[in-house]
Amino acid sequence: MEFDRDTIVYGSYEMVQEIATYLLERTGIRPRCGIICGSGLGCLADQLTEVDSFDYDTIPHFPVSTVAGHRGRLVFGRLGDVPVVCMQGRFHYYEGYSLAKCSMPVRVMRLVGCTHLIATNAAGAINSQYRVGDIMLIRDHINLMGFAGNCPLLGPNDDRFGPRFLGMAKAYEPELLSVAKQVAHRMPGMDEILREGVYCCVGGPNFETVAEGRLLELLGVDAIGMSTVHEIITARHCGMTCFAFSLITNMCTMSYDEEEEHCHETFVDVGRQLEGRICELVTRVVASIGDSEST
Numbered sequence: 001m002e003f004d005r006d007t008i009v010y011g012s013y014e015m016v017q018e019i020a021t022y023l024l025e026r027t028g029i030r031p032r033c034g035i036i037c038g039s040g041l042g043c044l045a046d047q048l049t050e051v052d053s054f055d056y057d058t059i060p061h062f063p064v065s066t067v068a069g070h071r072g073r074l075v076f077g078r079l080g081d082v083p084v085v086c087m088q089g090r091f092h093y094y095e096g097y098s099l100a101k102c103s104m105p106v107r108v109m110r111l112v113g114c115t116h117l118i119a120t121n122a123a124g125a126i127n128s129q130y131r132v133g134d135i136m137l138i139r140d141h142i143n144l145m146g147f148a149g150n151c152p153l154l155g156p157n158d159d160r161f162g163p164r165f166l167g168m169a170k171a172y173e174p175e176l177l178s179v180a181k182q183v184a185h186r187m188p189g190m191d192e193i194l195r196e197g198v199y200c201c202v203g204g205p206n207f208e209t210v211a212e213g214r215l216l217e218l219l220g221v222d223a224i225g226m227s228t229v230h231e232i233i234t235a236r237h238c239g240m241t242c243f244a245f246s247l248i249t250n251m252c253t254m255s256y257d258e259e260e261e262h263c264h265e266t267f268v269d270v271g272r273q274l275e276g277r278i279c280e281l282v283t284r285v286v287a288s289i290g291d292s293e294s295t
């Protein structure tokens, strides 16, 4: 099979290394954990101290963010005591980037020293028990785009990143999931909004039809979005430990009698309303990563 290297495969090891070197020469922070801020969740990066930030359009070979609620910069700093790097804005397939290009920054995170990835996103609930404003810890995902032959790891494999074939049975580290549940349990009001479920990524940018929503429910999907899965695959490929959660910003339209109320700007507002709790949850999970690495 012929691959168009420009559009399907993106980010040779040398290119990613060049980006990592560019960044490390301009910041003294040596991050242990990479954080990807989802739609409306850029507040996470605003919690950092000792910040060095880089607009995406100033970083060599970096794509640019084109979606509202994704500011478009990479922020190095400390979250509590732990050195981290945040993507304040991610890349989506529907913006016209290949999945490899969307998740190339995860490899940059790895080469600047991150051992862990925390991915966050805004998602629609398929599970009818969920409510807008819930936080769903991702236990597992369904790589629907992968079923159709699209994957960030398409093309020749570079063993310096990771193996040709990789297991995904524990893509979301059970230990971190359990830490997140424990820390959330100690936060006031979190028990009522905390869920644990299966995320599925679609290509977008259109939202789902009623028939598609019902199909995804049958498949065991709890929440749906247009990101995260390819980032987690890329992170696992290069040996990173992963944790992710979705902020439920809307209920998916599951019946023809319902009015569809999907509006990206409203989703971003849901993120703003929950930002205090989300920042606290991430800060506490990152602190536990810092503790586990120092012991």
Ligand SMILES: O=P(O)(O)O[C@H]1O[C@H](CO)[C@@H](O)[C@H]1O
Binding pocket: 037, 038, 039, 040, 067, 090, 092, 120, 121, 122, 123, 204, 225, 226, 227, 228, 263, 264, 267
């Ligand atoms: O996954 P994040 O980046 O949070 O964004 C979510 O919000 C957008 C739809 O409103 C889509 O891009 C979807 O994936």
